[in-house]
Amino acid sequence: MDLLNTLVRKGLSRELPTREEARAVLETSDEDLLDVVAAGGKVRRHWFGRRVKLNYLVNLKSGLCPEDCSYCSQRLGSKAEILKYTWLKPDEATSAAEAGLKGGAKRVCLVASGRGPTDRDVDRVSQTISAIKEQHEDVEICACLGLLSEGQADRLREAGADAYNHNLNTSEATYGDICTTHDFSDRQETVRQAQGAGLSACSGLIAGMGERDEDLVDVAFALRELNPDSVPVNFLIPFEGTPLADEWNLSPQRALRILAMVRFVHPDAEVRLAAGREVHLRSLQPLALHLANSIFLGDYLTSEGQAGQSDLDMIADAGFEVEGAETTTLPEHRTGDRNPDLVAVRRRGAGTALPPNA
Numbered sequence: 001m002d003l004l005n006t007l008v009r010k011g012l013s014r015e016l017p018t019r020e021e022a023r024a025v026l027e028t029s030d031e032d033l034l035d036v037v038a039a040g041g042k043v044r045r046h047w048f049g050r051r052v053k054l055n056y057l058v059n060l061k062s063g064l065c066p067e068d069c070s071y072c073s074q075r076l077g078s079k080a081e082i083l084k085y086t087w088l089k090p091d092e093a094t095s096a097a098e099a100g101l102k103g104g105a106k107r108v109c110l111v112a113s114g115r116g117p118t119d120r121d122v123d124r125v126s127q128t129i130s131a132i133k134e135q136h137e138d139v140e141i142c143a144c145l146g147l148l149s150e151g152q153a154d155r156l157r158e159a160g161a162d163a164y165n166h167n168l169n170t171s172e173a174t175y176g177d178i179c180t181t182h183d184f185s186d187r188q189e190t191v192r193q194a195q196g197a198g199l200s201a202c203s204g205l206i207a208g209m210g211e212r213d214e215d216l217v218d219v220a221f222a223l224r225e226l227n228p229d230s231v232p233v234n235f236l237i238p239f240e241g242t243p244l245a246d247e248w249n250l251s252p253q254r255a256l257r258i259l260a261m262v263r264f265v266h267p268d269a270e271v272r273l274a275a276g277r278e279v280h281l282r283s284l285q286p287l288a289l290h291l292a293n294s295i296f297l298g299d300y301l302t303s304e305g306q307a308g309q310s311d312l313d314m315i316a317d318a319g320f321e322v323e324g325a326e327t328t329t330l331p332e333h334r335t336g337d338r339n340p341d342l343v344a345v346r347r348r349g350a351g352t353a354l355p356p357n358a
């Protein structure tokens with residue numbers, strides 16, 4: 001298929017596909033599905049080989065959020081039967097993280113419900129980051145605490161956080177349908193703040209909330225503009241007790257097409273297979289490893305995932321290998337100095353290595 005040849009060529013050279021090409025991936029037929037996965041697999045293998053990065057979620061604070069994100073079991077007024085608790089202490093969070101690290105996770109994601117952290121919350125999370133890093137210096141730590149205020153990203157970076165997660169979730173046009181207490185631009189701004197502080201940005205989407213193909217393309221392209229290092233692709237888990245409880249819109253084939261589209265738009269980023277993979281991909285989960293190079297190990301924030309050993313078996317059976325701590329996940333051109341000396345950058349003439357007065 002010409003479309004797939006074009007997308008592979010562009011993916012190998014980090015060229016952005018057109019919106020029409022991205023949309024055409026979502027419109028491919030079931031007969032073409034294996035060709036789509038194979039094409040996305042070529043791009044995935046070019047940048048990430050057969051490696052699968054494992055990430056582990058620790059929910060520092062669960063439930064009772066004042067925001068109204070309609071997909072979320074922790075939202076204002078949620079009747080979902082989930083655990084609700086306030087901040088885990090640093091030693092409790094460390095022992096929770098250790099379960100994932102023993103299973104081979106190289107990144108721990110510290111998540112807290114809420115609109116955003118107070119400065120005191122940032123202190124608490126900073127203590128937790130130090131406690132985990134003291135015991136496990138190689139672990140990557142990603143914080144996910146909601147909308148950030150001025151200076152908070154810098155403080156998290158100083159405390160040792162490597163990354164910050166804040167998803168765009170859906171297109172700007174449909175954001176108001178899933179949440180009224182904050183908007184799309186608030187989310188973009190927090191991702192930019194994290195990047196500005198030298199944190200690796202993690203930002204992705206949720207599919208299956210009743211969106212149209214063009215919304216999925218829109219959010220994938222909005223993410224590409226932000227250029228996050230990791231792009232989690234979540235598939236809606238329709239929780240009883242939330243407004244989206246009846247939104248069962250995804251088939252395993254559609255979930256694979258969505259992942260392929262995201263891979264073509266973000267060829268050299270860590271595309272992470274995230275929540276909902278078990279319920280939506282079901283027996284086709286191993287095919288998704290040809291598109292995503294990263295998964296969450298074990299449970300999600302408020303729901304159970306597949307057993308960790310089943311994930312490890314699935315990775316081995318599908319011919320992939322768990323990425324070790326000694327390997328850098330991202331291709332070399334995406335790593336480098338995240339917080340460059342701005343004076344030094346300014347001294348070089350635009351687009352050259354020469355000083356402007358040379």
Ligand code: SF4
Binds near residue numbers: 065066068073074075
């Ligand atoms: S997604 Fe975050 S901000 Fe939105 S309701 Fe859930 S915990 Fe609150």
